[in-house]
Each structure stands twice: as C-alpha cells, then as structure tokens.
Amino acid sequence: MPQPRIVFAGTPDFAATCFQHLLDAGYNIVATYTQPDRPAGRGKKLQPSPVKKLAQTHGISVEQPLNFKNPQDIQRLNDYQPDLMIVVAYGLLLPQAVLDIPKLGCINIHASLLPKWRGAAPIQRAIEAGDSETGVGIMQMEAGLDTGPLWAEARCEITENETGSSLHDKLATLGGKTLIQTLPTILSEKGEPTPQSDGAIYAHKLNKSEALLDWSQSAKNLERKVRAFNSWPVAFFKIDNQPYRVWEACSSEALTNEKPGTILSADKNGITIACGEGCLTVKSVQPPGKRAMSAADLLNSRASLFEVSSIIGE
Structure with a gap:
C-alpha cells in the first residue's frame, strides 16, 4: 500500500x-x-x-x-x-x-x-x-x-x-x-x-507599541508582559526618548506612595520602580545600540540616568 x-x-x-x-x-x-x-x-x-x-x-x-x-x-x-x-x-x-x-x-x-x-x-x-x-x-x-x-x-x-x-x-x-x-x-x-x-x-497579533511598559499598571501585569514578550517584541521603557529593552524583571507587592515610574532603588540587585500596584525590579536591560546586560553592569556606566526618586519617562 x-x-x-x-x-x-x-x-x-x-x-x-x-x-x-x-x-x-x-x-x-x-x-x-x-x-x-x-x-x-x-x-x-x-x-x-x-x-x-x-x-x-x-x-x-x-x-x-x-x-x-x-x-x-x-x-x-x-x-x-x-x-x-x-x-x-x-x-x-x-x-x-x-x-x-x-x-x-x-x-x-x-x-x-x-x-x-x-x-x-x-x-x-x-x-x-x-x-x-x-x-x-x-x-x-x-x-x-x-x-x-x-x-x-x-x-x-x-x-x-x-x-x-x-x-x-x-x-x-x-x-x-x-x-x-x-x-x-x-x-x-x-x-x-x-x-x-x-x-x-x-x-491578537503582537505589535511593538504595546511593549512599552506603562508604570500605572500593576507590577504583576508588567512582569508578565516582560516574560511574554521575551524574545519578541521585548518590553521596554524610554529615557530621553531612547528605548531600554527589559529582558528580565520581577514584581513585588510592596506598598509605596511614590508616583508610578519613580525609581525606588538602583543597585547590584536591580532597578526597582514604583508601579500602579507594587514595584517592578528590572534585572536585565538592553540599552540603545548595546547588548543585554545586568542592571548592575548598566549602572556602572549609566548610573546618572537611574538616580533614586527620579521618574522614568519624565
């Protein structure tokens, strides 16, 4: 047969x-x-x-x-x-x-x-x-x-x-x-x-524009977006209108009165940012035109961009 x-x-x-x-x-x-x-x-x-x-x-x-x-x-x-x-x-x-x-x-x-x-x-x-x-x-x-x-x-x-x-x-x-x-x-x-x-x-089909992190959302939602959009289109935030792609992040339900987008801490453990609910700690970032790197390595060269109490996107 x-x-x-x-x-x-x-x-x-x-x-x-x-x-x-x-x-x-x-x-x-x-x-x-x-x-x-x-x-x-x-x-x-x-x-x-x-x-x-x-x-x-x-x-x-x-x-x-x-x-x-x-x-x-x-x-x-x-x-x-x-x-x-x-x-x-x-x-x-x-x-x-x-x-x-x-x-x-x-x-x-x-x-x-x-x-x-x-x-x-x-x-x-x-x-x-x-x-x-x-x-x-x-x-x-x-x-x-x-x-x-x-x-x-x-x-x-x-x-x-x-x-x-x-x-x-x-x-x-x-x-x-x-x-x-x-x-x-x-x-x-x-x-x-x-x-x-x-x-x-x-x-629905993914598009790059929806990968921009909206700090007014809950940290848990943003963490899921980071994981879902790895490896495309990759979640990102902007500083000086330049995209910083986020490859890894973790969320916390810690309470804060700070405005969403406010940097709460920036050290070897990551860059922690206030969200609508809880906080998101960014662990791996890809600066414009560079490879992905740990938050610690990013801070070694660009610490001035991530000063505590500054607000991402402003």
Whole structure:
C-alpha cells in the first residue's frame, strides 16, 4: 500500500520543529509550502524560512506563493495530489479552494487549548494573561480562524518564570509529538474530530507599541508582559526618548506612595520602580545600540540616568 502523500505548510522555527518530527517518523512529504524569502539582518539580504532550509536539506520541493489568489497556485498544489496537508504557523489564511484539495483536508497544529487563544499570538497572550496552563491542539481546518474541530490536544504547565521564548520551544516539541501520535488515526479515516466548545478568546497579533511598559499598571501585569514578550517584541521603557529593552524583571507587592515610574532603588540587585500596584525590579536591560546586560553592569556606566526618586519617562 503506498504511503499517504503529505504536503507540509509552515514558516518559522515552531513549524520547523514540527516538520522535523514528521521527517524523523518517515512520512512521505511530497512538498512544502512556506512564506517567500524575507530581508533580514543588517545587510537586509533575502533569507529563507527555517522550514525552507529544512526542506532543502532533505531534497523536498519548496513552493512559496504570495497567496492563493492565482489559479496557477491552486493548480500547482492540486498537481501534488496530496492526501493530507499539515499547516503549522504558515502565515497565510487558506481559502476554501485550498482546504478542499487534499483527500483528507488540512489539519493545523495550534499552540493553545482551543477555543481559548485563537489567532496569531496564543503563546504570548497566555503568559500575559497569567494562565497557569496551555497546550497544543491538532485541528481539522475550516475557513474560519482556528474554528475547526479537534483531533487531539495535549496540555502544558506555564511555570512562574516562563517566557515567550521558553514556552514556544516547549509547545513546538509537544506539538510535533502530538502530531505523530495523532496522524495514524487521521490517516486511517476511522475517527472523527470533536467540535470546539463555546467561549472563544482571541490572541491578537503582537505589535511593538504595546511593549512599552506603562508604570500605572500593576507590577504583576508588567512582569508578565516582560516574560511574554521575551524574545519578541521585548518590553521596554524610554529615557530621553531612547528605548531600554527589559529582558528580565520581577514584581513585588510592596506598598509605596511614590508616583508610578519613580525609581525606588538602583543597585547590584536591580532597578526597582514604583508601579500602579507594587514595584517592578528590572534585572536585565538592553540599552540603545548595546547588548543585554545586568542592571548592575548598566549602572556602572549609566548610573546618572537611574538616580533614586527620579521618574522614568519624565
């Protein structure tokens, strides 16, 4: 019996990790779809996606349509005669014409416990909201955004020190493992996915402007934002209109009557700042044009910017 013909569609590292699990399991990947090469780095040279690099290493055909509005792109996918299309962080909304091509449709690995955190940034939004648990779901795709029924899900704890980066890596591995466990059921055509429950919450796309720390918020909220936005877009505050990126911080419920943004202390233990509720101690900072460093190292060269009782942003 011939092996099922699988098309894999994905772009970033998260997708590449899941793709690697498929390759390791020996599945027949007849083609990969990924976003067009993008300029990156100081030279702004075109760079292939992690999925494209992995596909080329294994001699697998790579397709990079801008979208699927061109009938030739639809026909190209149809020519591969896929039994199943696996979509992971591809970066394109697939029209119904694409979803209808594979014999078994298209499935998606989504990094949340659906229907919570549908959308573009489920990993970061879960940390930012203070969730204690998240996971991955293997979903049969529909035309709606992350609305399809679920074949399987696997759960994952969000630890107190979890960052967007660390949770990304955990969920990518969990997603790959769960996919391999679930594929035999899907390919055998013996099971049925389960419809999602009510109560969808959307994980809106991240943008750099929301990474600016608002000292009127509670210290606990700001600490979660710092962890959620590590490693992108990275939380920051401004001094003299210059961004200082915050890579690590911890919160305290200590009471203070000082105005939010006031520096309460600045020493080898960190830079402690009054918030709307409690205090935030910044541990690792990246000054403009420099590498990330400890607060102690920052104070060795820029102590005058962090004098006690001064207010950040004024």
